[in-house]
Amino acid sequence: MSEAPILQPSTLAIHGNRVREKQSNSILFPIHQTATYVHETVGVTKGYGYSRGGNPTVNALEQAIAALEGTATALCFRSGMGAISTLCLALLKAGDHVILSEVVYGGTIRLFRQVLENFAIEYSFVDTADLDAVRQAIRPNSKLLFVETPANPTMKLADVAALAEIAHAKGLLLAVDNTFLTPLLQDVLKLGADISMLSTTKYIDGHNATIGGSLATHDETLTERLRLVRKTLGTIQAPFDAWLTLQGLKTLPARLELHCRHAAAVAAWLEADSRVHCVNYPGLDSFAQKAIAERQQSGFGGMLSFELDASVEESLRFIDALKLCTCAESLGSVETLVTNPATASHCDLSSEERAKLGVSDRLIRLSVGLEAPQDLIADFEQAFAAVFGADGGAR
CATH class of the missing domain: 3.40.640.10 (Type I PLP-dependent aspartate aminotransferase-like (Major domain))
Known part of the structure; x- marks a missing residue:
């Protein structure tokens, strides 16, 4: 047989x-x-x-x-x-x-x-x-x-x-x-x-x-x-x-392919922007554990987190200013979702505990969806402008 x-x-x-x-x-x-x-x-x-x-x-x-x-x-x-x-x-x-x-x-x-x-x-x-x-x-x-x-x-x-x-x-x-x-x-x-x-x-x-x-x-x-x-x-x-x-x-493989591609594009754009302090994404060369990701993963996924070169208050205002990216407590959907873990998934931890884990109060988590990356980036740009002024806080 x-x-x-x-x-x-x-x-x-x-x-x-x-x-x-x-x-x-x-x-x-x-x-x-x-x-x-x-x-x-x-x-x-x-x-x-x-x-x-x-x-x-x-x-x-x-x-x-x-x-x-x-x-x-x-x-x-x-x-x-x-x-x-x-x-x-x-x-x-x-x-x-x-x-x-x-x-x-x-x-x-x-x-x-x-x-x-x-x-x-x-x-x-x-x-x-x-x-x-x-x-x-x-x-x-x-x-x-x-x-x-x-x-x-x-x-x-x-x-x-x-x-x-x-x-x-x-x-x-x-x-x-x-x-x-x-x-x-x-x-x-x-x-x-x-x-x-x-x-x-x-x-x-x-x-x-x-x-x-x-x-x-x-x-x-x-x-x-x-x-x-x-x-x-x-x-x-x-x-x-x-x-x-x-x-x-049934559509999981097709969706994951786009999630990975779009997240990589967004992560690279964020890392290259002077208004962004740091980006956590396993597909970036700057990610300290990229070698582990390459060894045990067949893709880098659609999730990333980042911090702005800004105060906590400004970071939260940035999230609120986003229009295409939806502020919601979940991930992995066709829509791009954004959260502030300190006030959402990790709100039960003290600020000291969060800091020890690298979950700062200004950390932003992004679940990159299936929208075109250039549209997501345009949404970030308008949010920068809304929070930092007409030039978007460009440095």
């Missing part, structure tokens, strides 16, 4: 693991908006009993994501934080210790500080770009190394293959939040991670239409443990959100 052909990403996103609805042969898998399912006879179902445990539309999305992750299946959740919370409750118990990237999404920080700490779960925030620091942070009770790379919002990278080697030598599992790049730009499981986590709200959906998350692993026993805990907590993805995400996923 001949092996199945290896599909290219654009084909895989459309056809990989796709299941067809049999009754009408609809080209789109239908929305099974139902809570429960009829038993064919007592104790006999067609694989579904109650939608908290499983749903055909959610399963269709899970199979599509699994095709991208290269796993037998994936599990989808109500949100990215629902996925992370389920992962932690599935793996950890009181007295266990977790090592986390020090620059990590603010919601993950809240989960550990304000929820899991109440259950005697220990944790340490570590510079996961420093391999020696990671080694030194491992304790006898350490169970999980949870890494976000590129980090939100500084774009700081962690060497996934090196961290996997360190974690496995000490019996830890390595989970990677791969939201910024997705498996198409960074295959964390192939690099050695045990668990890939995505906020499907972002690039997988790509249209600001849904909230969702996913987990994928090659470990079938762990998958079933996660499935059990998800069913118990009720954190499964909603059918309509799963259906919308399925449609967005």
